[in-house]
Amino acid sequence: MLTIEGLSGGYGSVQVLRGLTLTAAPGKVTCVMGRNGVGKTTLMRAIMGQLALTSGTIHLDGMALHGMPAHEVPRHGIGYVPQGRRLFGPLTVAENLDIGLMTRRKGAATRDHVLDLFPRLRERLSQPARTLSGGEQQMLALARALCLEPAVLLLDEPTEGLQPSMIQLIRETLIRLKATGVATILVEQRVEAVLSVADSVAFMAQGSVAETVAAQGLRPDAPQFQTYVGV
Incomplete structure (x- = not known):
């Protein structure tokens, strides 16, 4: 269980998160929705230790993650697929996966399992990541995160700019992960994508969770979508 309580922080003098509280349970997808600028990506960065906090706590199964150096957070089972993917473009598909495997010292069995989820990547192991299509790059970003065998997976708008077949693949992957007990926090703006996979929806406003x-x-016509997202 990932538990976030009273989280506040931001960038320099600009406060973005304001007393945010959220939980992510094993085998559940918690979708975070809200208008641009309410702090969704900032929340993800805070969980990953990439943001200085002014107050609040983050615990994974009782272990304190707040205050932990950013490079240590993934080693405790937090996988992250940021907006924009952040792949190592000159490195091959295999080398990008190896970086994920090394983070938690996983081996060939984990690699094979991940490639079974994304068989297209198996065909492109020697190809530089920057030469992949947008959909294939998103596959690789998700596959690299799964090489950690994460207890918690953070996804920041993974369907943005993708064709329907790729969106469906991501949905199917999330459903498989739920069955294995992974807790997922999904930032997503597509209402249909949210309703097809989420167990709960946390609506953000002004840097905190206003309603779950x-x-x-x-x-699809629920008033929360208009109030908090504008759709």
Whole structure:
């Protein structure tokens, strides 16, 4: 269980997060939605130790992550696919995966399992990451994160700019991960994508979670989408 309580922080003198509280349970997808600028990406960066906090705590199964150096956070089982993917472009697909494997000292069995999820990557192991299509790069970013065998997976708008077949592949992958007990925090703006995979939706406003709703009880025309997202 990832537990975030009273989280506040930002960039220099600009405060973005304001007392944010959120939980992510094993085998569940928690979707975070909100208008641009409310702090969704900042929340992800805070969990990954990339943001100076002024208050609040982050715990994974009782272990304190707040204050931990950023390079240590993934070693405790937090996988992260940032917006823009952040691949190592000159390195091959295999080398990008190896970086994920080395983070938590995983081996060939983990690599094979990940490639079974994304068989297209198996065909491109020797290809530089920067030469992949946008959809293939997103596959690789997700595959690299899964090489950690994460307890928690953070995804920041993974379907942005992708064709429907790739969006469907990401959805199917998230459903498989739920079955293995991975807790997922998904930042997503597509209502249909959210309702197809999320267990709960946390709506952000002004740097905090204003309302959390069970996804099962939401419809595409639910007032929360207009209030918090503008769709």
